[in-house]
Amino acid sequence: MVKEVPEKKYPPEVNYSTVLKGMTRTSPLDTAFHLLMAILLITGLIIDLLGPWLGGWLSSIRSIAHGYVGTLFVLVFIVYLIAMLFSKTMRMVLTVTNYLDFLLYIILIITGITIASPNKPWVDLLPGLSVTLSPIAQVAPAVHAITTYVWILFAIIFPGGILHGLASVYLISYLKKKYKTMREE
Amino acid sequence: MEYAVLVDPAKCIGCRGCQVACKRWNDLPGEATKFSSEWTNPPKLSFNTYTHIRFKLEHNEATGDTKWHFFNWRCMHCKTPACAEACPVNAITKYEDGPVVVDQDRCIGCKFCVSACPFGIPKFDAVSEKVYKCHMCFDRVPSKEPACVQSCPTDALLFDTRDVILQKARERKEELKGYIYGDVDNKPLGGTSFIYVLDAAPSVFGLPEVGEGIPPTVPVIKYSKWMLIPAAIGGLLYLVAWRKRRMKEKEA
Numbered sequence: 001m002v003k004e005v006p007e008k009k010y011p012p013e014v015n016y017s018t019v020l021k022g023m024t025r026t027s028p029l030d031t032a033f034h035l036l037m038a039i040l041l042i043t044g045l046i047i048d049l050l051g052p053w054l055g056g057w058l059s060s061i062r063s064i065a066h067g068y069v070g071t072l073f074v075l076v077f078i079v080y081l082i083a084m085l086f087s088k089t090m091r092m093v094l095t096v097t098n099y100l101d102f103l104l105y106i107i108l109i110i111t112g113i114t115i116a117s118p119n120k121p122w123v124d125l126l127p128g129l130s131v132t133l134s135p136i137a138q139v140a141p142a143v144h145a146i147t148t149y150v151w152i153l154f155a156i157i158f159p160g161g162i163l164h165g166l167a168s169v170y171l172i173s174y175l176k177k178k179y180k181t182m183r184e185e
Numbered sequence: 186m187e188y189a190v191l192v193d194p195a196k197c198i199g200c201r202g203c204q205v206a207c208k209r210w211n212d213l214p215g216e217a218t219k220f221s222s223e224w225t226n227p228p229k230l231s232f233n234t235y236t237h238i239r240f241k242l243e244h245n246e247a248t249g250d251t252k253w254h255f256f257n258w259r260c261m262h263c264k265t266p267a268c269a270e271a272c273p274v275n276a277i278t279k280y281e282d283g284p285v286v287v288d289q290d291r292c293i294g295c296k297f298c299v300s301a302c303p304f305g306i307p308k309f310d311a312v313s314e315k316v317y318k319c320h321m322c323f324d325r326v327p328s329k330e331p332a333c334v335q336s337c338p339t340d341a342l343l344f345d346t347r348d349v350i351l352q353k354a355r356e357r358k359e360e361l362k363g364y365i366y367g368d369v370d371n372k373p374l375g376g377t378s379f380i381y382v383l384d385a386a387p388s389v390f391g392l393p394e395v396g397e398g399i400p401p402t403v404p405v406i407k408y409s410k411w412m413l414i415p416a417a418i419g420g421l422l423y424l425v426a427w428r429k430r431r432m433k434e435k436e437a
Contacts, residue, residue, distance in 0.1 A: 047295065048410060051273035055291035058274060062293040063314050118299045119232070119309040141271060141297045142402040142409070149412035153419075 022176075027087075033080050036073040037105070039065060044148055070112055077109060104151045107143065114140035188283045188327055188378070189350040190334055190342055192257055195361060195384045197341035199238050199255035206336035207236045207259075210322065232310035235259055235319040236333055243389050254390055257333060257342060259319040260285060260306045261367065262378035267399045271301035271406060283347070283378040284321035292316055301403045303373070303395045321378065350380055357382045372397045 023031040043066040047058050114133040117123045123130050136143070208215065216234060218227040224240040236259035243252045266285045269277035276291035277298060287298075287307070294314035298307045307316045322331035329335070330344035343353065354365050364370055366387050367380035373395035383390060 047293070048273055051293075052275050055274045055276065055288075056293065059293045059314065062295055115296055115300060118296055120311055137300055138303075138400065139300075139402045141300050142405040145406045145409045146412075149409050149416070152416045153412055 027083075029076070029080055029083055033073070033076050036069055036076060039069050040073055041148070041152075043069070048145065048148075067116065070116070074109055074113070077105065100154065101151070104147055104154070107147045108151075111136070111140040111144040111147070115144060186282060186327070187347040188344065189347040190321075190331065190344050190379045191350045191353055191357075192379055192381045193341045193343070193357060194254050194256035194381065194390065195341075195363075196339045197238070197255040197257065198339055199240060199253070200338065201238050202336040202338060203257050203333035203342060204234070204237050206332040207319070208234075210325075210332035211235065230259065230306065230308060230318075232308040232315075232317040235317070239391070241390055243385060254385065256381070256390060259333075259379070260321070261304055261373065262319075262321050263373065264375035264377070265399055267301040267303060267374060267403050268298035268307055270399050271297040271403045273297060273406070280323060282323075282327055284323040284326060285378075286320045286323050287316055287318060289315050289317075297406065301400070303393060303400065347378070354380050354382045366392055371395075374399060 213233040221228040241254040292315045334342040334344040361384045364383045367377035
């Protein structure tokens with residue numbers, strides 16, 4: 001009996017929902033990582049761009065959506081790095097362009113921790129941390145802000161962003177093909 | 186009219202009256218502290234200690250003599266404050282009459298000011314998630330002098346219009362054969378509203394060397410958002426290309 005294979009739609013339909021579903025299927029960790037990063041980016045931009053107008057209204061956004069989510073992001077990032085070392089799937093997700101992303105994430109994390117650390121009780125739990133971070137304390141806010149905007153530039157118009165997009169399209173179309181074949185079987 | 190305070194360490198007896206007066210006027214709680222080797226107590230400023238007396242021991246290697254220096258330390262109330270420039274929500278204001286004040290209702294506790302201040306003055310309170318510092322008693326000035334000045338029994342702190350204070354600083358400098366820190370001899374961040382007339386080099390008192398202009402890392406924070414313009418243009422071009430492709434697909 002000849003199996004009928006439905007005609008493939010190319011390019012595959014890619015929207016936020018399919019990307020999110022594809023990412024979740026491939027790696028919940030990667031999805032969590034990117035979602036948290038998106039929250040941090042959006043809240044950071046809100047604070048930086050709307051701060052002069054919204055003022056104190058941004059207090060909880062800064063402390064909860066940027067501060068505590070930032071802490072969660074750092075923890076997820078550590079797990080993400082460990083997963084990267086031991087999982088082939090995770091390494092597949094890490095395309096060439098993501099390497100630059102990673103460098104920018106690390107700069108953002110280090111400067112973010114530096115900005116957050118003054119007079120915070122958790123600093124006392126990590127002896128030596130404040131001494132280690134003190135040489136970059138004065139430049140940390142500037143580096144944090146600049147890196148964010150460089151990252152946005154990189155993600156939108158530089159070739160890295162285009163490659164990143166292509167990699168996502170490829171990954172999602174590959175997954176679609178794979179799951180379609182599995183369903184048909 | 187701009188006002189200023191003259192700080193004269195040579196007249197200071199280290200009584201800490203200014204510390205207590207500041208606590209009382211601002212209704213700030215006391216702190217459990219430990220003695221440091223320099224006797225400065227509390228050893229550092231905090232979110233509920235806006236001012237303290239610093240104790241510095243000067244040792245002359247040549248003569249073997251030692252000398253104590255006492256002086257009041259708190260926010261310098263700079264003319265062009267780096268903290269205000271760094272604040273993303275405009276919560277810090279430089280008043281025309283001198284004080285640099287943090288508006289607690291606007292402060293979001295981002296701590297950019299903590300990083301920006303070359304004197305290390307603004308302090309973050311992890312409970313209220315706000316930043317606090319000396320406000321030069323802006324709620325008293327100019328009808329009354331700041332609480333610390335009023336409490337000083339030896340006139341080591343003097344409050345007056347900036348011109349008068351500068352004149353007094355020059356005269357006192359001549360007397361002491363000393364150095365003016367905050368204006369005349371050096372102008373940290375464009376000059377400060379607390380002006381020190383010192384009987385020894387600023388390094389003896391541990392006063393930092395600060396340039397006249399705001400450190401370049403501070404305005405960069407505000408200018409960096411201009412990078413969004415090429416990003417926005419790129420995004421717009423992408424949207425146009427995407428729409429064109431969609432139209433073509435529909436036509437096909």
